[in-house]
Amino acid sequence: MEVINKDIYILGIESSCDETAASVVRNGREVLSNVISSQIDIHTLYGGVVPEIASRKHIEKINQVVRAAVEEAGMNIADIDAIAVTAGPGLIGPLLTGVSFAKGMAFASGKPLVGVHHIEGHISANYIENKELEPEFICLVVSGGHTHLVRVVDYGKYEILGATQDDAAGEAFDKVARAIGLGYPGGPKIDRVSKDGNPEAIKFPRAHVAAGEYDFSFSGLKSAVLNYLNSMEMKKEKIVTEDVAASFQKAVVDVLVANAMAAVKKYGEKKFALAGGVASNSALREAMEEECRIRGISFYRPSPVLCTDNAAMIASAGYYDFIRGKRAGLDLNAKANLKIGYSC
């Protein structure tokens, strides 16, 4: 890694889903501003993110969000060392808004451009509040679009140990929440009502995927919840929403914990981190923290605001890309299915 003797300021831009976000981060770990404009209110009307609406809203907001991030950091664009933008994976229209905006800014200002992988961003959120955290470690990235168990071998060097074969963990939370009438976004709502429910009330399945030792599958669990709801309705029995939510949540958490701890053991890792929107789930945080404590493993998780989509994490990941010499040209393109560890 290049040795740099001055402070490096990265402007991060994120627009891969339904948050328009911009942030200025110093030396990859110190957040000077973190502006997030959420579109949740609009998408709630439709029960989920509508990509076309998301693209339009990003276009409306991105200018003021980026401007606010630079101003709140007390800077001008001239003070920024590089612009880091999420290039994928995500929704292609929303991604293109951020990438096009960042390219325009880089061209106008003459500043270097770095294309950042969204999941690498989620992982890097852990560097912000844990100044001592360095690779290598194992990270479980659980969000609305992704469920990946990743071995962070070094900055920018990742090994995927396992992934979901069907639904992402957050997607399962959102779909089950809709089925039990909690609405969108489901994760935080299931988290909240589960506190009043019994996680042992209903025995939902814990899927273990034969294909890969650390892979996940959540569609069977989702179907099991739907079947349970249907059979209770047919029998005209009372559905206790809190118990369904808590039992579903426990089934997700059990599988996530089992796979994560199996990987930690296999690789003899002493550090484990959570990342992504679902990493703000209180039952998951408690269970992982406890399992790590029992095994003498250091446990890391970002604050909730850095778990869900934000641009500080993109600026942090962008910093480590930048100091390793990674640069994108003005031909940078957004990629909906960008693979982790691949150059963008």
Ligand code: KG4
């Ligand atoms: O990381 P994120 O903001 O966006 C993606 O990159 O997908 O994650 C959003 C997901 C949603 O599915 C949301 O329901 C879930 O994270 N989520 C939660 C919680 N907070 C957000 N899931 C479970 N418990 C929570 N407290």
Ligand code: ZN
């Ligand atoms: Zn995300």
